[in-house]
Amino acid sequence: MDVQCDNCNQLYNVNPIDKKHGNGIVETYFTCPLCNHHHLVYVTNQSIRRQQYQIRKLYESIPVYELGTDYKKDYLKKFEAHFKKIKDKKKKLEVQMNKLKEQFASS
Numbered sequence: 001m002d003v004q005c006d007n008c009n010q011l012y013n014v015n016p017i018d019k020k021h022g023n024g025i026v027e028t029y030f031t032c033p034l035c036n037h038h039h040l041v042y043v044t045n046q047s048i049r050r051q052q053y054q055i056r057k058l059y060e061s062i063p064v065y066e067l068g069t070d071y072k073k074d075y076l077k078k079f080e081a082h083f084k085k086i087k088d089k090k091k092k093l094e095v096q097m098n099k100l101k102e103q104f105a106s107s
């Protein structure tokens with residue numbers, strides 16, 4: 001991905017690196033090749049990665065409408081409920097990820 005360094009404004013292409021910090025904490029970051037500035041992308045722990053996995057699984061198990069099985073109205077309800085579940089999980093996860101990132105950045 002192409003990013004701009006907010007330290008020296010240089011535009012460059014990066015491959016983020018995963019670094020393990022113990023206790024299941026993994027930091028994803030990249031460094032600017034010009035000024036060596038450290039950019040934190042995100043931090044995950046075991047619980048966050050488990051939730052990311054659950055969300056991926058939910059995306060893979062979106063209900064499919066089959067003719068003659070459900071009434072369309074019932075299917076739509078099921079479909080909407082499924083997406084609401086994904087949305088709720090993502091929202092909850094986002095809060096946790098922001099919190100962890102803040103904790104990590106200030107430690």
Ligand SMILES: [Zn+2]
Pocket residue numbers: 005006007008009010032033034035036037
């Ligand atoms: Zn830089």
